[in-house]
Amino acid sequence: MRLGSRTWLALAFFAVIALLPFLLPTFYLTLLGNVGIYALVALGLVLLTGVAGSTSFGQAAFMGVGAYTSAVLCLRFGLSPWLTLFAAVVVTGMVALILGAITLRMQGHFLPLATIAWGLSLYYTFGNAPFAGGFTGLTGVPPISLFGLALNTPSRFYWLVWAVLALCAWVTQNLLQSRTGRAMRALRGGVTVAESFGVNTYALRVQTFLLSAVLAAVAGWLYAHGQGFINPTPFGLPQGIEFLFMAVVGGSGSVGGAILGAGLITLLRDQLQNLLPKLLGQSGDFVTPVFGILVILMLQVAREGLWPLLERVLPRPPQTLMPGTERLPLHAKPASGEELLKLEGVSKHFGGLKAVSEVSFSLRSGEILGLIGPNGAGKSTLFNVISGVLPPTSGKVTLRGKDISHFASRQIARLGMARTFQHVRLFPEMTLLGNAMMGGYARAHAGMTRSLLHLERGEEAALQHDAARQLARVGLGNVFELAGNLPLGQQRILEIARALVADPTLLLLDEPAAGLRVGEKRELSALLRKLQGEGVTILIVEHDMDLVMNVVDRLVVMNYGEKLAEGTPREIQQHPAVREAYLGGAA
Ligand SMILES: Nc1ncnc2c1ncn2[C@@H]1O[C@H](COP(=O)(O)OP(=O)(O)OP(=O)(O)O)[C@@H](O)[C@H]1O
Numbered sequence: 103m104r105l106g107s108r109t110w111l112a113l114a115f116f117a118v119i120a121l122l123p124f125l126l127p128t129f130y131l132t133l134l135g136n137v138g139i140y141a142l143v144a145l146g147l148v149l150l151t152g153v154a155g156s157t158s159f160g161q162a163a164f165m166g167v168g169a170y171t172s173a174v175l176c177l178r179f180g181l182s183p184w185l186t187l188f189a190a191v192v193v194t195g196m197v198a199l200i201l202g203a204i205t206l207r208m209q210g211h212f213l214p215l216a217t218i219a220w221g222l223s224l225y226y227t228f229g230n231a232p233f234a235g236g237f238t239g240l241t242g243v244p245p246i247s248l249f250g251l252a253l254n255t256p257s258r259f260y261w262l263v264w265a266v267l268a269l270c271a272w273v274t275q276n277l278l279q280s281r282t283g284r285a286m287r288a289l290r291g292g293v294t295v296a297e298s299f300g301v302n303t304y305a306l307r308v309q310t311f312l313l314s315a316v317l318a319a320v321a322g323w324l325y326a327h328g329q330g331f332i333n334p335t336p337f338g339l340p341q342g343i344e345f346l347f348m349a350v351v352g353g354s355g356s357v358g359g360a361i362l363g364a365g366l367i368t369l370l371r372d373q374l375q376n377l378l379p380k381l382l383g384q385s386g387d388f389v390t391p392v393f394g395i396l397v398i399l400m401l402q403v404a405r406e407g408l409w410p411l412l413e414r415v416l417p418r419p420p421q422t423l424m425p426g427t428e429r430l431p432l433h434a435k436p437a438s439g440e441e442l443l444k445l446e447g448v449s450k451h452f453g454g455l456k457a458v459s460e461v462s463f464s465l466r467s468g469e470i471l472g473l474i475g476p477n478g479a480g481k482s483t484l485f486n487v488i489s490g491v492l493p494p495t496s497g498k499v500t501l502r503g504k505d506i507s508h509f510a511s512r513q514i515a516r517l518g519m520a521r522t523f524q525h526v527r528l529f530p531e532m533t534l535l536g537n538a539m540m541g542g543y544a545r546a547h548a549g550m551t552r553s554l555l556h557l558e559r560g561e562e563a564a565l566q567h568d569a570a571r572q573l574a575r576v577g578l579g580n581v582f583e584l585a586g587n588l589p590l591g592q593q594r595i596l597e598i599a600r601a602l603v604a605d606p607t608l609l610l611l612d613e614p615a616a617g618l619r620v621g622e623k624r625e626l627s628a629l630l631r632k633l634q635g636e637g638v639t640i641l642i643v644e645h646d647m648d649l650v651m652n653v654v655d656r657l658v659v660m661n662y663g664e665k666l667a668e669g670t671p672r673e674i675q676q677h678p679a680v681r682e683a684y685l686g687g688a689a
Pocket residue numbers: 452455457475476477478479480481482483484
């Protein structure tokens with residue numbers, strides 16, 4: 103296996119870290135041990151906040167659950183700290199599962215508020231639980247031993263902390279580079295995109311939350327046994343906020359950011375604690391206000407944190423596809439002309455508004471069907487009903503004979519329907535390849551555990567190769583370019599490539615020509631004709647009449663939520679009601 107230059111750098115970094123106990127005084131080893139512990143919590147925040155987009159102020163509380171579980175079990179029952187590590191992870195996982203199940207459906211600012219609420223309540227629980235020693239806490243927590251050797255000197259404990267951190271950083275990095283990691287990033291962009299490619303977003307959110315809590319629990323376990331005593335203070339809300347600072351200052355989108363942020367904030371706090379009283383000539387907590395100002399300033403100049411700035415001088419990640427011969431499974435293809443999609447009397451009402459009313463039509467394999475109509479005619483609503491984003495009020499939608507009327511969009515995606523969006527929904531900071539690979543989520547199977555341990559490389563390579571093939575198919579060559587650098591026209595084409603990676607039996611395009619320049623529209627028409635030639639079945643909602651009339655086999659015209667007409671482009675152009683209602687009699 104060839105290692106990339108970034109991997110070598112990471113190995114060199116941890117090698118230097120391993121040598122520091124021979125070079126640094128005890129005080130700094132203790133400080134760096136704390137950096138390692140805090141970095142573990144910040145790592146969880148990278149997953150939860152930076153990647154999946156859920157802000158949490160409550161991670162210190164999870165650290166506390168881990169610390170208290172381990173300490174109480176060791177002190178009351180004399181269990182080994184290795185056994186209590188297991189218990190700490192399980193108990194924290196269960197607490198996180200209960201809290202996550204209740205709060206993770208919340209959107210916007212409600213989730214951060216909920217994390218504050220449990221951060222506060224767990225803090226007071228630690229302080230008031232009779233077995234936890236009240237606010238004075240518990241002392242005499244035994245050190246961790248390894249092969250009979252007590253890790254109770256600053257250097258031994260330091261090595262343990264950084265070995266655990268290195269392991270956790272490795273698995274987190276593996277996860278971020280996997281199918282599951284990409285789906286987690288998609289959570290941040292909203293659930294619709296992720297669900298439309300087959301991701302169970304709620305389950306993934308809960309899993310991510312659980313993982314971040316487990317990382318905090320491991321940090322708590324290390325903390326309790328490293329200090330030898332615990333009380334509720336380090337697990338309160340202020341510490342929860344500081345962990346979030348660490349992730350944000352370092353760069354909450356990456357593993358390196360978590361370690362950098364934990365290091366900077368911890369070392370800076372220590373330096374300021376010494377320096378400020380000397381500078382100001384009086385004692386008192388001046389560190390916190392100075393910190394607040396520094397964080398505000400930093401958010402002005404480097405919103406993504408400091409890691410992305412550092413990354414600019416690091417070697418770029420490899421720009422080659424992974425070697426591999428595995429192929430992803432394909433959907434069984436329908437025979438040409440087979441009835442693929444059928445709508446029978448489909449209606450969708452929003453309160454009293456009949457956005458779609460009793461619409462019926464069908465679509466055969468190999469066909470391109472256009473759905474047109476004036477603004478507000480109900481096209482997008484119908485599109486959303488077909489793709490499972492909205493349930494119909496009445497009527498039936500069948501895909502290859504299967505009633506999908508009340509299926510969620512992720513279930514429909516798994517049956518072979520893929521879509522693009524009216525407003526482009528890509529991940530601009532990801533490469534074309536990464537974006538396209540998102541489309542193949544439902545064709546691959548590796549879950550969280552295989553991803554964490556890097557056991558899904560064959561499948562990942564297959565996904566990469568298929569994504570590169572589909573990008574070439576639509577004419578996008580530079581697969582390592584960032585999606586955000588593309589002009590709108592090519593972004594829309596990238597969305598089509600992403601949908602093609604899903605190996606769709608039916609491709610839904612929602613206004614693919616919206617906002618495109620004339621040349622870009624021409625390229626889009628050429629692509630659609632090419633795909634048609636290759637037998638792809640397409641349902642397209644579009645306003646651009648030139649494009650539609652050029653590429654579709656048949657058209658369904660909607661007006662005021664109802665189907666006004668259906669026929670070939672020529673029939674539709676001559677249809678009196680359509681000319682009257684939709685084309686204003688001018689066509
Ligand atoms: N979530 C919603 N809640 C309430 N009304 C809605 C909702 N979505 C759409 N509508 C209404 O349903 C009607 C049909 O809207 P829809 O967006 O489906 O039309 P459209 O044909 O796609 O229009 P456009 O071409 O402008 O995108 C409109 O009157 C719209 O305001």
